């Protein structure tokens with residue numbers, strides 16, 4: 133069984149992590165949080181001028197994107213404390229600001245905004 137990963141902040145690092153983990157049998161990205169609209173996130177993820185087209189992402193709506201026919205839950209919160217991360221992940225990647233995870237408690241220490 134693969135380890136579920138949650139990603140907070142889907143900029144350069146978050147998007148790279150999604151691509152990287154999509155090739156893994158041991159990890160799967162289960163949830164992503166980023167305030168940007170789903171359509172923007174989808175387009176930036178799928179069409180990357182540096183890394184090329186990401187064929188594995190195929191569809192999106194307000195609350196999910198489809199990656200290899202598997203849904204990744206999408207959230208658009210500015211405060212990651214509002215997300216029930218525990219339902220979605222065992223590992224957590226903070227790629228926006230500094231976040232400390234004490235499982236299952238998520239403490240937001242600082243944020244860039």
Ligand SMILES: NC(=O)c1ccc[n+]([C@@H]2O[C@H](COP(=O)([O-])OP(=O)(O)OC[C@H]3O[C@@H](n4cnc5c(N)ncnc54)[C@H](O)[C@@H]3O)[C@@H](O)[C@H]2O)c1
Pocket residue numbers: 140141142143144145146165166167168209210211212226227228229230243244245
């Ligand atoms: N890229 C690097 O080389 C590098 C090196 C050292 C440290 N860092 C740090 O790592 C973090 C991520 O870097 P990056 O290059 O991916 O940054 P980035 O600017 O490309 O992405 C940050 C993402 O966070 C999202 N975001 C903004 N506010 C948010 C919020 N309140 N909740 C959730 N998401 C939010 C933005 O929409 C954006 O998509 C930053 O804190 C950066 O300072 C980056």
